[in-house]
Amino acid sequence: MKYDAIILAAGSGRRMGINKNKIFLSIDDKPIFQYSVDLFKADSDCQKIILVGKKEEQGIFTSYLSENIVFAVGGQERQDSVRNALKLVESDYVMIHDGARPFINQRELNCLKKKPNSILAVPVKDTIKQVESDGKIKQTIPRETLFSAQTPQCFQSDLIINAHMEAFENNFLGTDDASLIEEFGEVSVSIVEGSYNNIKVTTPEDILMARLIKERMSTNG
Ligand SMILES: Nc1ccn([C@@H]2O[C@H](COP(=O)(O)OP(=O)(O)OP(=O)(O)O)[C@@H](O)[C@H]2O)c(=O)n1
Ligand SMILES: C[C@](O)(CO)[C@H](O)COP(=O)(O)O
Numbered sequence: 001m002k003y004d005a006i007i008l009a010a011g012s013g014r015r016m017g018i019n020k021n022k023i024f025l026s027i028d029d030k031p032i033f034q035y036s037v038d039l040f041k042a043d044s045d046c047q048k049i050i051l052v053g054k055k056e057e058q059g060i061f062t063s064y065l066s067e068n069i070v071f072a073v074g075g076q077e078r079q080d081s082v083r084n085a086l087k088l089v090e091s092d093y094v095m096i097h098d099g100a101r102p103f104i105n106q107r108e109l110n111c112l113k114k115k116p117n118s119i120l121a122v123p124v125k126d127t128i129k130q131v132e133s134d135g136k137i138k139q140t141i142p143r144e145t146l147f148s149a150q151t152p153q154c155f156q157s158d159l160i161i162n163a164h165m166e167a168f169e170n171n172f173l174g175t176d177d178a179s180l181i182e183e184f185g186e187v188s189v190s191i192v193e194g195s196y197n198n199i200k201v202t203t204p205e206d207i208l209m210a211r212l213i214k215e216r217m218s219t220n221g
């Protein structure tokens with residue numbers, strides 16, 4: 001399957017609590033977002049990479065751009081950034097990926113490519129409680145049915161473009177792209193079981209964890 005990849009790097013890293021965009025933090029001397037750029041660049045099925053950044057940070061991305069790696073300006077919310085990037089998609093399929101998730105691998109890309117309209121996800125490990133606003137537990141949700149959504153999320157381009165347009169027109173804000181197809185699409189989205197290594201660097205302890213994961217990967221080859 002030939003596809004275009006969207007790499008999202010236009011966030012602000014509020015939860016990281018630092019004064020800069022977290023995707024520029026280094027893991028083993030390489031910026032977090034560059035791990036994904038390198039992987040998609042090495043996949044011969046990837047036709048184009050759309051790197052989404054803040055307008056004021058565009059200069060930092062210039063050295064990564066080429067004929068097949070283009071820049072799109074991000075929006076206020078993650079969903080706005082994806083919608084802007086989708087305007088540049090030309091392939092029949094698209095993978096949408098958080099630049100803040102550095103540890104995806106070729107095996108996972110290959111699994112997604114075999115199953116269009118699928119996302120990486122992992123089974124939740126904790127016991128999940130649904131809690132009322134007063135702090136009282138309402139119920140325990142059966143864990144066997146629960147998965148944590150990751151990226152990449154791989155879709156037929158026309159389906160996800162339509163879902164984003166519908167979401168925009170209906171003021172629907174989802175926390176991932178699959179949720180827009182769940183709401184407005186006419187197909188089911190499936191999961192491909194991913195890896196617990198595919199963390200999203202979100203809070204300060206995640207960067208420590210990411211450095212440990214990288215160290216272990218380097219040691220294990
Ligand atoms: N307007 C936005 C918001 C987020 N992202 C990207 O979407 C991914 C997941 O978002 P998140 O972890 O929430 O990133 P931040 O917005 O940077 O973090 P925070 O919510 O803590 O501010 C990241 O790769 C981030 O760069 C984006 O491209 N555009
Ligand atoms: C898309 C995502 O990575 C799925 O886990 C995630 O939802 C994006 O950001 P969030 O702001 O941390 O929800």
